[in-house]
Amino acid sequence: MSPKTLKIDKLPTIRRLPAYLQILRALSVKGEEFVSSAYLADQMQIEAILVRKDLELTGISGTPRVGFRVQDLIAAIEKFLGWGRVLDTCLVGAGQLGAALLGHRELNQFGIRIVAAFDTDPVKIGSSLHGVTVFPLSRLSELLKRLTILLAIVCVPPDVAQMVVDQLVEGGIQAVWIFTSANITVPEHVIFQREDLLSGLAVLSARLTRIGPNGSST
Amino acid sequence: MSPKTLKIDKLPTIRRLPAYLQILRALSVKGEEFVSSAYLADQMQIEAILVRKDLELTGISGTPRVGFRVQDLIAAIEKFLGWGRVLDTCLVGAGQLGAALLGHRELNQFGIRIVAAFDTDPVKIGSSLHGVTVFPLSRLSELLKRLTILLAIVCVPPDVAQMVVDQLVEGGIQAVWIFTSANITVPEHVIFQREDLLSGLAVLSARLTRIGPNGSST
DNA sequence: TGTATCGTGTTATATGATAAACAAATATCA
DNA sequence: TGATATTTGTTTATCATATAACACGATACA
Numbered sequence: 359m360s361p362k363t364l365k366i367d368k369l370p371t372i373r374r375l376p377a378y379l380q381i382l383r384a385l386s387v388k389g390e391e392f393v394s395s396a397y398l399a400d401q402m403q404i405e406a407i408l409v410r411k412d413l414e415l416t417g418i419s420g421t422p423r424v425g426f427r428v429q430d431l432i433a434a435i436e437k438f439l440g441w442g443r444v445l446d447t448c449l450v451g452a453g454q455l456g457a458a459l460l461g462h463r464e465l466n467q468f469g470i471r472i473v474a475a476f477d478t479d480p481v482k483i484g485s486s487l488h489g490v491t492v493f494p495l496s497r498l499s500e501l502l503k504r505l506t507i508l509l510a511i512v513c514v515p516p517d518v519a520q521m522v523v524d525q526l527v528e529g530g531i532q533a534v535w536i537f538t539s540a541n542i543t544v545p546e547h548v549i550f551q552r553e554d555l556l557s558g559l560a561v562l563s564a565r566l567t568r569i570g571p572n573g574s575s576t
Numbered sequence: 577m578s579p580k581t582l583k584i585d586k587l588p589t590i591r592r593l594p595a596y597l598q599i600l601r602a603l604s605v606k607g608e609e610f611v612s613s614a615y616l617a618d619q620m621q622i623e624a625i626l627v628r629k630d631l632e633l634t635g636i637s638g639t640p641r642v643g644f645r646v647q648d649l650i651a652a653i654e655k656f657l658g659w660g661r662v663l664d665t666c667l668v669g670a671g672q673l674g675a676a677l678l679g680h681r682e683l684n685q686f687g688i689r690i691v692a693a694f695d696t697d698p699v700k701i702g703s704s705l706h707g708v709t710v711f712p713l714s715r716l717s718e719l720l721k722r723l724t725i726l727l728a729i730v731c732v733p734p735d736v737a738q739m740v741v742d743q744l745v746e747g748g749i750q751a752v753w754i755f756t757s758a759n760i761t762v763p764e765h766v767i768f769q770r771e772d773l774l775s776g777l778a779v780l781s782a783r784l785t786r787i788g789p790n791g792s793s794t
Numbered sequence: 795t796g797t798a799t800c801g802t803g804t805t806a807t808a809t810g811a812t813a814a815a816c817a818a819a820t821a822t823c824a
Numbered sequence: 825t826g827a828t829a830t831t832t833g834t835t836t837a838t839c840a841t842a843t844a845a846c847a848c849g850a851t852a853c854a
Contacts, residue, residue, distance in 0.1 A: 372782050376774035380757055401759050407813060422819045422832045439778055440785030454676035461672050464774060533784050539598055541619050551780040556594035556682060560657055562769040564590050566751050567658030640802045640849045
């Protein structure tokens, strides 16, 4: 009877927030104090009205003929996403994609700090990737409890994904961000977000083979 | 006057197609001949009615009390996405993310073949990543014309992204799949798809900090 | 052979997201 | 100081997507 998905409003808006944030930070660096919805719209390649709607969600209001205060917007978005303070995370599966995420500059810029990595490969275990130690997967539960880790980034092969997630859940993880396309189930209280690279490729392919140029870029 | 975004119908459906495809292939390997929308719905963690709506797009119709023919669905989805035959692509920016994509097994499974990589790092140039030779970026236009490359995968830092894309366009590229969050513009005739890792993290963070567990997983 | 059942296809409704239209507010300039 | 232009906020309309309701068709079984 309970719905499979709990509704979250404004999901498309939330997806756009990081992009706003990056533009705003660039403006901040340049010393700009105000920004108009028209400018943001141009940068985002969307309509200005949509920008204003989106910003509504942050609770910040602009002033007519002036625009929005850059600093306020940055603070509001960061607060909304919880990106103000650092969030300790771990990486499970230190393969190439995992390593890439570890080194991803933007991730660190948004309060994500990976404090431990786990893998089964004896060669990797004990080594350091981008300053993060790789532990054996067997120590996952133990370290999960010792360190204060709320979020896990999972980049393991599909066939072991469910097992890894189960261990994470058992270790008390609160959120899982997974880059594996496999049918994973988690308990209701665990936040679960799958990233599917192929879905983006699909819309690109569809355009390439049938529809033709330039559509929306969600 | 022309709209910034040309509407494409059924975009969410298209994003789900690769996931269907993977499930169907697994069934095919197991020798299953038919599949019901209920089964697919369960695997995808969506409603069965949505599955049927999605499959409608492929043109395949099921038979009552039996379901859909697995092989037909696979063929139809592949045809829809143009994933039946191999699509030659190149990778620009052979950093960690680029290397990860190169080695990504699933990409190869779906008809994407990377035939050349480009980078500016002298150390990487001339070497081979996963069997793909890394060329200097300066040879981009030249090789683009010699090889038959329709799609480019771009994984370069934001500050050089526009320049790289410009070169690709000049070299006659038809589609660009870019993993950099920067304000890129392309001519109308070029298909352009940006992949934003941060957007997924944003919805996860939003749930983690304010809303709570499990929502839809687009 | 006829009936019950189950899964699909179709039609209709509801929700949510984007765009448009308009009103209110503030800086600029005469 | 007052008029104007510009940018925001609000309301309304349109469009896209997801869900629901129902009818149809095929199989299974008596």
